[in-house]
Amino acid sequence: xxxxxxxxxxxxxxxxxxxxxxxxxxxxxxxxxxxxxxxxxxxxxxxxxxxxxxxxxxxxxxxxxxxxxxxxxxxxxxxxxxxxxxxxxxxxxxxxxxxxxxxxxxxxxxxxxxxxxxxxxxxxxxxxxxxxxxxxxxxxxxxxxxxxxxxxxxxxxxxxxxxxxxxxxxxxxxxxxxxxxxxxxxxxxxxxxxxxxxxxxxxxxxxxxxxxxxxxxxxxxxxxxxxxxxxxxxxxxxxxxxxxxxxxxxxx
Amino acid sequence: xxxxxxxxxxxxxxxxxxxxxxxxxxxxxxxxxxxxxxxxxxxxxxxxxxxxxxxxxxxxxxxxxxxxxxxxxxxxxxxxxxxxxxxxxxxxxxxxxxxxxxxxxxxxxxxxxxxxxxxxxxxxxxxxxxxxxxxxxxxxxxxxxxxxxxxxxxxxxxxxxxxxxxxxxxxxxxxxxxxxxxxxxxxxxxxxxxxxxxxxxxxxxxxxxxxxxxxxxxxxxxxxxxxxxxxxxxxxxxxxxxxxxxxxxxxxxxxxxxxxxxxxxxxxxxxxxxxxxx
Ligand SMILES: Nc1ncnc2c1ncn2[C@@H]1O[C@H](COP(=O)(O)OP(=O)(O)OP(=O)(O)O)[C@@H](O)[C@H]1O
Ligand SMILES: [Mg+2]
Numbered sequence: 416x417x418x419x420x421x422x423x424x425x426x427x428x429x430x431x432x433x434x435x436x437x438x439x440x441x442x443x444x445x446x447x448x449x450x451x452x453x454x455x456x457x458x459x460x461x462x463x464x465x466x467x468x469x470x471x472x473x474x475x476x477x478x479x480x481x482x483x484x485x486x487x488x489x490x491x492x493x494x495x496x497x498x499x500x501x502x503x504x505x506x507x508x509x510x511x512x513x514x515x516x517x518x519x520x521x522x523x524x525x526x527x528x529x530x531x532x533x534x535x536x537x538x539x540x541x542x543x544x545x546x547x548x549x550x551x552x553x554x555x556x557x558x559x560x561x562x563x564x565x566x567x568x569x570x571x572x573x574x575x576x577x578x579x580x581x582x583x584x585x586x587x588x589x590x591x592x593x594x595x596x597x598x599x600x601x602x603x604x605x606x607x608x609x610x611x612x613x614x615x616x617x618x619x620x621x622x623x624x625x626x627x628x629x630x631x632x633x634x635x636x637x638x639x640x641x642x643x644x645x646x647x648x649x650x651x652x653x654x655x656x657x658x659x660x661x662x663x664x665x666x667x
Numbered sequence: 668x669x670x671x672x673x674x675x676x677x678x679x680x681x682x683x684x685x686x687x688x689x690x691x692x693x694x695x696x697x698x699x700x701x702x703x704x705x706x707x708x709x710x711x712x713x714x715x716x717x718x719x720x721x722x723x724x725x726x727x728x729x730x731x732x733x734x735x736x737x738x739x740x741x742x743x744x745x746x747x748x749x750x751x752x753x754x755x756x757x758x759x760x761x762x763x764x765x766x767x768x769x770x771x772x773x774x775x776x777x778x779x780x781x782x783x784x785x786x787x788x789x790x791x792x793x794x795x796x797x798x799x800x801x802x803x804x805x806x807x808x809x810x811x812x813x814x815x816x817x818x819x820x821x822x823x824x825x826x827x828x829x830x831x832x833x834x835x836x837x838x839x840x841x842x843x844x845x846x847x848x849x850x851x852x853x854x855x856x857x858x859x860x861x862x863x864x865x866x867x868x869x870x871x872x873x874x875x876x877x878x879x880x881x882x883x884x885x886x887x888x889x890x891x892x893x894x895x896x897x898x899x900x901x902x903x904x905x906x907x908x909x910x911x912x913x914x915x916x917x918x919x920x921x922x923x924x925x926x927x928x929x930x931x932x933x934x935x936x937x938x939x940x941x942x943x944x945x
Contacts (some may be wrong), residue, residue: 468836498840509835513853526841528851573835580839 418444420584420614421466426437426480428461428470436636438480443584443631448606450629450646452622454661458638459618461588465503466616468494482584484581491531499523502577502613507545507570507593510576512563518558519572520544546612547575548605562653567598571605584614592620603628622662626650634658641643696925704922708913714921718885722827722901723911727918729887733895734925736888737881738870741809743863748810749817749934750852756818757825758847777815784812784881793880800894801884808880809873813866824858825851861924864933871926874899898922 421443428436435458443449451459464470465478467487482489489497510519520540524531531539540557544550549571553564561572570590577585591599606615606628619625625632626646631644634655642649644660653659684789716726752769760766788808800803828851836846851860877900888895896904898918 425817467838472837474833495840495842498838503835503838505831505835507831508828509831511832511850511851511854513856522836523839523841526836526839526845566890570777576839 419483420445421616422460422481422483423481424481424495426462426465426482427478428458428465429477430461430473430480431475435638436465439635441633441640441643443616444615446610446612447630448610448617448628449631449633450616450625451616451635452620452625453635455620457635460506460588460633462635463588463616463618465483465502467498467582468585468587470502495527499527499580500583502580502582504570504577504585504590505536505589506589507575507602510564510569510572512559512560512562514617515558516553516561516564516572519561520575520579522576538617543575543579544572546578546609547571548601548608549585565598567594567601570598570602571592574602574605578609578613584615584616585609587615587617589618589620591624597623622664632662636661671847673875680753690692695730697709698927698935701916701919701923703768705916705918708795709920712827713917717887718901718914719909722905724883724914727901727914727921729885729896730898730901730927731921732898733802733881733888734871734922736895737809737877738803738867738899740802741778741870741932742863742867744806744810745813745817745866749814749862750821750859751908752814753821754847754852756822756864758843758851768861773815773818777819780875781812782875782879784808785876788876788880799892800884801856801881801892802881802888802895803891805877805881805895806891808876809870812873812876816866816869817859817862823856823860826853826855827858855935860933860937860940864929866936867929867933868926869921872899873897873898874903879901900924 419421419442421441423439423441424434426439426441429563431457439462451462453459459661466482466484466489470476470478471494478490484492484497484500510516511522513521514639517540518525521531521536524536525665526538541550541554543555550566552568552573556563560568562611564572572620574590591602594602605626609615610630617625617629629646630645630648632646634641634649634653636659637655642653642655644654653662677761682814713726718730719725719882752773756766756769761827785808788804788811792798792804792807796804816889830852833846836850837843851880874897879898881900882894883896883897883900883904884894886893886895898921902915902918902922907917915942
């Protein structure tokens with residue numbers, strides 16, 4: 416496929432002797448939201464952490480198989496180069512407590528020691544905050560601490576921070592599970608808007624959320640990718656019995 | 668029989684505030700005594716002129732300078748060494764027999780009485796390395812003496828930085844060192860500063876280790892190889908040898924005021940750091 420951003424082929428991941436992901440095959444094309452669903456402990460977090468190789472930070476992990484990001488082999492790239500192309504948003508909002516809102520947005524540049532003229536930085540900050548639908552709320556307090564914001568605002572700040580690096584793909588690990596319903600729906604609306612610019616891989620336990628925002632859904636069970644396809648199709652006529660049971664709340 | 672928890676609460680509150688009050692009043696009494704005793708003897712000349720006749724007359728200028736030199740240089744040496752060790756222990760090693768050994772060493776060093784540091788400094792720096800009684804020998808000895816405090820407080824502060832912040836930093840493609848420098852250390856800064864301030868206090872107030880290594884010359888130390896004395900040492904000698912109780916109280920007052928000043932500045936800096944970093 417021409418438009419493929421992320422391609423996962425026969426991918427396995429291990430924690431010590433435990434095989435956590437089993438021969439996963441998956442392909443995500445440009446400008447879509449792909450949801451990853453499955454019961455707790457099935458390996459969703461592990462899968463997205465393999466995409467930016469964050470799982471390597473845990474000793475004793477190993478992988479086999481292949482992953483490519485826009486035709487480049489993820490596992491032959493320098494992790495640092497790779498992570499510039501892959502943004503990540505975590506479950507709990509986590510702006511850097513020592514940095515202002517402004518500094519948080521450009522943290523990726525600061526941390527990499529990338530020097531950019533002030534005017535351009537201002538521009539990156541404004542554009543990223545606009546993309547994350549936070550600009551209007553914070554444009555007058557850019558130099559206050561990011562930690563003064565509400566939980567939902569903090570999470571959008573984290574999204575802006577990831578977007579500022581202009582990634583090919585955004586990994587989101589249950590990004591709304593620590594937020595109130597209003598913040599959650601704000602962020603869901605945001606995803607639909609963001610799709611125009613970036614591909615998203617969204618881990619969620621919220622079936623309704625997957626239905627609302629995702630174009631494709633992958634169902635993972637005990638480390639196996641059971642089913643992957645257009646969300647609408649999967650939610651109406653799941654092919655696998657386990658998918659159906661999960662979607663109807665029989666387990667998970 | 669059950670006692671009403673409200674009464675227990677009240678009793679505990681009264682008991683604890685009495686203790687707190689007691690502590691504060693001791694501090695107040697000490698400072699008050701020193702102020703009353705020392706105040707008549709300090710003036711501009713006392714602070715800015717040289718001592719005469721063993722300190723019986725004149726001022727304490729060289730010992731003020733000596734105190735600043737000794738404390739400042741020791742801190743400048745001990746801070747990078749101590750913070751570096753703390754970074755190594757927390758970020759670059761996994762818990763092993765080796766780190767346990769280092770930590771045990773640090774803990775033990777922290778518990779050694781200062782006079783033993785003085786003795787070591789005397790044998791090693793003054794005699795063995797032929798430094799003689801000198802600012803340098805004093806600085807090196809005090810550096811070793813305050814190092815454990817700086818290592819311990821820095822290590823605690825660094826460990827208290829949430830792991831999540833490091834993970835976010837890596838996910839933004841930062842290297843390990845950039846993460847430490849720009850995420851971990853800033854977040855740990857208030858704690859690290861606390862350790863540094865405690866150490867300055869120790870260096871300023873130290874006598875035993877200083878007399879053995881820096882000596883007690885009344886002259887102004889102009890080079891690292893010159894002997895000199897700090898205010899604490901000056902006070903000790905004036906009082907101990909009965910040279911002049913008036914000058915001793917004057918010195919004590921300047922010393923106490925300097926320590927209060929350091930604490931106030933430290934408090935201010937720390938609040939700034941905390942406001943900035945948390
Ligand atoms: N650091 C680790 N060391 C060893 N095993 C781990 C580690 N982290 C996760 N695992 C195991 O890997 C499996 C998958 O975990 P993972 O976190 O990917 O699940 P998940 O689908 O994200 O679950 P959840 O929905 O609860 O977040 C689990 O069985 C877990 O026990
Ligand atoms: Mg997870």
